[in-house]
Amino acid sequence: MELFVAPSILSADFARLAEAAASVAGRPGTPGADWLHVDVMDNHFVPNLTLGLPVVKSIRAATEIPLDCHLMIEDPARWAPGYAEAGAHNVTFHAEATDDPAAVGRDLRKAGAKAGLALKPGTPLEPYLEILRDFDTLLVMTVEPGFGGQEFMAEVLPKVTEARRRVESGHLELRIEVDGGINADTIHAAAEAGADTFVAGSAVYNADDPAKAVAALRELAARR
Ligand code: DX5
Ligand code: ZN
Secondary structure, three states: OOOEEEEEHHHOOOOOHHHHHHOOOOEOOEOOOOOEEEEEEEOOOOOOEOOOHHHHHHHHHHOOOOEEEEEEOOOHHHHHHHHHHOOOOEEEEEHHHOOOHHHHHHHHHHOOOEEEEEEOOOOOOHHHOOHHHHOOEEEEEOOOOOOOOOOOOHHHHHHHHHHHHHHHOOOOOOEEEEEOOOOOOOHHHHHHHOOOEEEEOHHHHOOOOHHHHHHHHHHHHHOO
């Protein structure tokens, strides 16, 4: 299983997003970010406001790194497909934000993106196991969504372990992504639990050399 590192630009300088993307791109001999994680918040689903479709379109034009859009918004049925049409590689929305997540997932795939389902820390995995068969990504939040720089919640990891078990047994076929509080001290536990895709915001963009931070996280995750 290939491990992915997805730096979250939430912790970057919003006036310099193209530079933020370039700073984690691969260089000869060093693989860079596999996905660029873009946190879309609408100040309704979460108590914070970040950026929306026009900014995602501009980032898409500014980098070759596949975009991983994490929609922390209400009414994803209405808004999510637009991110797929804008060229996002993976579009993840929250299970808590819609009563028909399976339909939103189908629409995302129809619009040409990979479909991701995100679960807040308090949301159980079991009710979604069947519909996850038609998703490409499961995003297990390891903090309450809304802000970067929060502390990792290890108590959420049993959901990662359970999802990994379902992948190993052939019931599911998807990436298992963790988001929130991932850094050099916590990534090992997430990897050991079975995550294969690691979002890191502050651990990457507060580092002196973001590309080095990405490489270091990848190495630590691979040591599980
Ligand atoms: C939080 C966001 C995360 C955030 C992670 O709601 O979904 O993607 O950027 O930031 P860190 O890595 O600093 O916890
Ligand atoms: Zn996120």
